Amino acid sequence: MSGHKINPNKWIDLYSDYLFNYTITRVNDREIAQDLVQETFFAGLKSMKNFKGEASERTWLISILKRKIIDHYRKINSKKGKAEVRMNLNFDGEEEGDWLEQRVADPFDKTAEDRLENTELGLAIHDCIGKLPAKQAEVFKMKTLLGYDTETICNELDITASNLWVIIHRARTSLASCMEKNWF
Amino acid sequence: MSCDEAVNTCDKTQYNEVSLWGKIKHTIHLIYCKACRKYSSNNSKLTKLVKKPEVDCLKKEEKEKIKNNFKKKLESH
Numbered sequence: 001m002s003g004h005k006i007n008p009n010k011w012i013d014l015y016s017d018y019l020f021n022y023t024i025t026r027v028n029d030r031e032i033a034q035d036l037v038q039e040t041f042f043a044g045l046k047s048m049k050n051f052k053g054e055a056s057e058r059t060w061l062i063s064i065l066k067r068k069i070i071d072h073y074r075k076i077n078s079k080k081g082k083a084e085v086r087m088n089l090n091f092d093g094e095e096e097g098d099w100l101e102q103r104v105a106d107p108f109d110k111t112a113e114d115r116l117e118n119t120e121l122g123l124a125i126h127d128c129i130g131k132l133p134a135k136q137a138e139v140f141k142m143k144t145l146l147g148y149d150t151e152t153i154c155n156e157l158d159i160t161a162s163n164l165w166v167i168i169h170r171a172r173t174s175l176a177s178c179m180e181k182n183w184f
Numbered sequence: 185m186s187c188d189e190a191v192n193t194c195d196k197t198q199y200n201e202v203s204l205w206g207k208i209k210h211t212i213h214l215i216y217c218k219a220c221r222k223y224s225s226n227n228s229k230l231t232k233l234v235k236k237p238e239v240d241c242l243k244k245e246e247k248e249k250i251k252n253n254f255k256k257k258l259e260s261h
Contacts, residue, residue: 008258012251017241024240034242038250042257122239143199144234145241150201169195176226179233 006051011041015058017141018130019065021122026069036072040065121183128178132171139164140171185213190220198231 016037023033043064051060129137139157142148143164150161159167185193190213196202197210214221233239242250 008254012247012254016247016250020242021240030246034246034250037242038253041250041254045254045257118236121233121236125234125239126241141241142244144231145239146243150199165192165195169191172195172198172227172230173223176230179230180226183233 006048006053006057008041008045008048011044011057011061013134014130015061016041018058018123018126019061021126022062022065022119023069025119025122027072032072036065036068040068043068124179124183125175128175128182131178132174136167136171136174139167140175143168185209187213187217187220190214190217191223194220194224194227198227 019037019040020033023036024030027033027036040061044061047064051057055063129140132140139153142153142156143150150164153159154161154164190210193202193206193210197207202210214224
């Protein structure tokens with residue numbers, strides 16, 4: 001099916017938050033996550049003609065992103081291996097944390113189920129936010145997720161405070177019912 | 185306090201932007217208003233979910249940066 005249109009112009013607005021959330025729960029570093037998301041968009045652009053339209057654009061981008069994340073871990077792991085050879089062994093116990101392995105965040109810190117649930121939560125919320133009208137989504141994200149104060153948002157978007165609260169109220173109401181359906 | 189006001193106060197409570205007196209009035213309203221009680225509980229559930237560290241999104245500058253880089257790429261594509 002070649003009739004499926006793909007429109008990269010809107011990718012960033014539509015999917016960047018979703019992809020970013022997907023990445024940040026897996027790599028735990030804002031900078032790296034941003035780079036990976038950006039590379040994903042680039043790669044998507046490059047292989048646009050391979051998009052068969054079998055899945056949604058987002059699913060397709062996620063599948064690229066997954067490869068990127070795996071590649072990222074491969075890369076840091078090979079670097080780690082090289083560094084390890086040069087390390088001195090130290091047995092007096094005070095040097096705990098010197099081993100690179102000890103510095104890496106422990107992936108089993110939380111139980112697997114916890115993590116799985118929380119990873120899905122972020123995506124579920126972004127799913128629901130994606131269903132909101134653009135303006136509501138923007139205001140809600142700025143206010144709630146990024147924690148800007150009311151005044152800043154009002155100045156930036158040129159709306160009044162009461163306007164903002166109406167938008168927030170609408171966004172919260174639809175989000176709550178969306179999450180109720182999909183999450184609770 | 186009317187329901188409209190109560191709902192507005194409830195929204196603001198989620199962002200800690202309510203005075204003590206406002207909170208008291210809101211609580212009194214909740215005692216006798218079932219609908220607002222429901223709204224309030226749903227609302228705080230949502231706040232709790234969103235506050236988890238796993239829910240994140242790009243800052244405006246960060247998004248702009250990606251957008252600009254992508255635009256350049258798109259033009260040369």
